[in-house]
Amino acid sequence: MMDTKRRNFLKSAAMAAAGSMVAGNMSLPVVQADQGVSDLPDGDGLSWNKAPCRFCGTGCHVQVGVEDGRVVAIAGDKAADVNKGLLCVKGYHVGGILYGKDRLTQPLLRKDGRLTEIEWDEAIEIIAKRIFDSPETFAFYGSGQWTIPEGYAAQKFMKGGLSNNHIDPNARLCMASAVTGFLATYGVDEPAGCYQDLDECDVLILWGNNPAEMHPVLFSRVTDRRSRGETVRIIDIGTRRTRTTDAANDYLEMKPHGDVAISLGIMHLLIENDNYDKSFVEKHCNFRGDEADTPTLSGEPISEDEFRKRIAKYTPERVEELSGVPADEIRMLADLFADRDIRITSLWCMGMNQHTMGTAINSLVHGVHLLSGHFGRPGDAPTSLTGQPSACGTVREVGTLSHALPGGRVIANPEHREQCEGFWNVRDGSINEVPGYHTVEMFERFTKPTAEGGDITTMLVQVTNPGQTLPNLNALFNDKKGLEDKFLIVSDVYPTATTALADLILPAAMWVEKNGMFGNSERRTQQWFKMVDPPGEARDDCWMTIAIARKLFEMGHEGMKDKDGDFIFAVKDDDGQEIPIWEFDRYYDTNVDKHLFEEYRLFTRMKHKNLAPYEEYVKARGLRWPVVEQEDGSWRETRFRFSGFDDPFVEEGQEFDFYHSTSNDGRAQIWFHEYQPPPEVPDDEYPMWLCTGRVLEHWHTGTMTRRLAPLNRAMPTAYVEMHLEDAKAANIRQGEVVTIESRRGVCDLPVWIDGRGRPPRGTVFVPFFDESKLINNVTLEAYDPFSKQPDYKKCAVRVVKKSAAKVSS
Ligand SMILES: Nc1nc2c(c(=O)[nH]1)N[C@H]1C(S)=C(S)[C@@H](COP(=O)(O)OP(=O)(O)OC[C@H]3O[C@@H](n4cnc5c(=O)[nH]c(N)nc54)[C@H](O)[C@@H]3O)O[C@H]1N2
Ligand SMILES: Nc1nc2c(c(=O)[nH]1)N[C@H]1C(S)=C(S)[C@@H](COP(=O)(O)OP(=O)(O)OC[C@H]3O[C@@H](n4cnc5c(=O)[nH]c(N)nc54)[C@H](O)[C@@H]3O)O[C@H]1N2
Ligand code: SF4
Ligand SMILES: [Mo]
DSSP states (O other), rough: OOOHHHHHHHHHHHHHHHHHHHHHHOOOOOEEEOTTTTSSOOOTTTEEEEOOOOOOTTOOOEEEEEEETTTEEEETTTOOOOTTTOHHHHTGGGGGGGGGOOOOOSEEETTEEEEEOHHHHHHEEEEEEEEHOOOGGGGEEEEEESSSSHHHHHIIIIISSOOOOOOEEEGGGTHHHHHHHHHHHSSSSSSSOOOOHHHHHHHEEESSOHHHHHHHHHHHHHHHHHHTOOOOOEEEEESBOOOOOTTSSSEEEEOOOHHOOOHHHHHHHHTTTTTTHHHHHHHHHEEEEOSSSSOSSSSSSEOHHHHEEEEHOOOHHHHHHHHHHHHHHHHHHHHHOOOTTTTEEEEEEEHHHHTTTTHHHHHHHHHHHHHTTTSSBBTBEEOOOOOTIIIIIIIIITSSSSTTTTGGGGGHHHHHHHHHHHHTTTTOOOOOOOOOHHHHHHHHHHSSSSGGGGGOOOOEEEEEHHHHHSSHHHHHHHGTTTTTEEEEEEEEESSSSSSGGOSSEEEEOOOOGGEEEEEEEESSEEEOOOOOOOOOTOHHHHHHHHHHHHHHHHTTOOBBBBOOOOOOOBBBBEEEEETTTHHHHTTSSOOOHHHHHHHHHHTOOOOOTOOHHHHHHHHSOOOOOOOEEEESOOOEEEESSBTEEEEEEOTTTTTTTTTTTSSSOOOEEEEEOOOOOOOOOOOSSSOOOEEEETTTOOTTTTTTGGSSSHHHHSSSOOOOOEEEHHHHHHOOTOEEEEEESSOEEEEEEEEETTTTTTTOTTTTEEEETTTTTGGGGTTTOOTTTTOOOOOOOOOEEEETTTTTTTTTO
16 A cells, blocks of 8 residues: 555645645746655555656656556656656646546447447458558648657558658647758757756746746746756746746747847847857858748858848847837847857747748747857757657657658658668668648648548548647638548547547557657657556557558558568567567567667667667666767767767867758858748737637646646636736626637637736737637648748737627737
8 A cells, every 4th residue: 555644745745736726826837846755665556667747848757656557646756857856737647647537448430420339450440441442542640749659650651661651740730840940050950958058057038938837847947046046037038928927037028920030130239249159150150041032941051241231131120110129128138149158048939830930930049049159058058849748759850740751861862761761671662752741731631522632531640639739720620521531530548629520539548558758858768668557448559550550461552561571560579470469469468669669769870869779768767869879888868969078979179060060061050031920910800919829737638637627627718818908998808708700710718817828918818728619710820831830829810799899909
């Protein structure tokens, strides 16, 4: 039995966390130190094991207490470098997500409009048959919440097996612009720095993100420094006040797309005042700009003079006009960057990625750091935060995007395809040379009649809920209704807005009901073991993919065989006998994750993203790649990439080396991009800005967190945040239900004035966690030309009183 004292402690820690949250008046994130459990000894039927938290990209580790086959306790993991024993409210409650009353436990097939229980054999056969009959019209929509082996299996199945590149993850909606920003700047994806930057910076600039609610434990790493007497200046740049603003020294309120003008303004001043870091720029950087005709991700080289010329017009006054941030504040930012004696870390997330200039603004902020030399020393870093627990690990590193291959390889490059075919031992030319459809296009083609160009007819969705999270749902999802020849297969753990339109529902095992690996925001790869059984007939997503592949193999699909005639997912025992991992009761006869990971690991050495052997991750609380073997046989992780003092791939004697430079000279690119206005701006008809986002207590569509009573009680419904003056002008009262209307759709919501977040006049904000109030009927699907990531952060709406009076800004 678990010792009562400890159980009570855990309970009260969770309650305290939830309690202070319910009160709703705290200004800092709810984080509880886990003082009660120091050594967590096993015993009396209770055993503890490590796992990364199921939720955000911070990548905290928890200790999971299991008793009688159930998760009974969760504790922060003191041995974890990321969180050092701390968790936020979602982390403390993560165990409960397994035990919602309505878990899916049996495959369900829609027959004559009604969902009917079927056996797994039948489900797998239906899927395999549809794919066999029309492999090129099949699409796989995945997730940054896939484990690394799940994503890798899906990737190999599609691109290696089916010669079909129509695989894309929800991370297209999330991290795609960060990826293109890194590629354009450094020629290789993912941040150079790590969380240690947050311990060492003097100034932290937040470019339109809200880490107090979205990366709470990470943010507490900074705010805790103040309680230790250290000084760190937090500058919050945003389009609305949030809980992060409460902890900030400066709040710069900008207009949507103001970030582009601000970054150009800082660079302008650094050049104008001649106080940029000349030595750093001369040694390590080139200047780059867009081609005049058709801009590409690699752009074209420009001279420093040309850069000066183009940026000259972004004076503080002009920037004030474009961004709404006073000219003096732009000067203040430029002066900070001009000071080489301080360390500056920038953080950003969806404000900069969900942006039709997403690639541009990502490159520009990297450029600010490069031009000023605030790069590559601990505390000096431009760092993009990931949202999902494995958007880095599974999407960016495994390359599950429609144009990518594992390990930083791309479909468009024949050499990359060839290498990849070699690693997979599949026939030459197996990988289709045409990139697949990105998310928005994939859904456009799925929800359009076949005759009108809707050439995706079968879609498999795993670990994501597009029926709630795609932009402009009426155009991209709801139109599936009534299309008889379209077949939607959804693997989930609970009924969702997506399963509502599914033709076949697959019940999934989740989190510690299966083995897994995630890769967090700071290049840290994490591993955990299955600890409890999934309920009923729920099964691993990775198993589903392998079982479908095996059925196709048995049906004679040539792509499911490698060059030696073996099944592409064959796992053999020590005697060379194949283990039938496609039979679920044999799936755990071996560690499938380990087999897939060791195969995937080969790819990671192609672009200096080296991973260690699986067993190293079993021992560690995650390791940050590149992880390189040392002479004594140990494995060393890397904290600061491209910096000579820490990165093993920097050439001997070099201070910095951008070894994947797009200009092949070891240099990073400082970009110039012209400011462009947002894709839709308020006008007479739709006079207000709508911004959408998240809240502390809920994970995305709320499928998991809304089933946890303490979290749901604390945040029971979506709402629309409004400015008092806007509400007064329209005679709208606190709590009154209004309709938010755009050119695309409507959504009814209660009004929250002076709520948790406070938008300026003319702006409203709505969180998207509430399935009963779908704000994505209203949002816009316009996307960045390079990353194809849509902009959920701004569109034009009107707020209509139920009695139909219009609110103007
Ligand atoms: N509690 C909780 N935490 C989460 C998640 C969750 O669902 N719940 N989800 C995770 C995921 S996947 C993600 S992607 C992250 C998201 O984390 P964040 O990006 O921090 O959060 P959001 O609420 O999506 O973003 C809202 C912010 O966008 C900014 N913004 C609006 N327009 C602009 C603009 O034009 N430019 C700039 N620069 N900023 C603008 C606004 O200032 C606003 O505060 O959170 C992760 N963490
Ligand atoms: N309006 C608006 N919309 C947005 C955004 C925004 O800022 N504003 N942000 C976008 C961003 S950044 C993101 S990341 C997306 C997130 O969007 P989604 O990924 O669609 O949202 P989630 O709720 O995380 O969906 C995960 C689903 O997987 C299920 N699940 C949990 N564990 C498992 C498992 O192990 N196996 C299976 N098969 N299923 C499982 C959950 O029940 C849930 O239904 O939303 C995007 N949409
Ligand atoms: S900060 Fe993120 S990873 Fe850490 S406990 Fe909270 S939700 Fe989990
Ligand atoms: Mo995200």
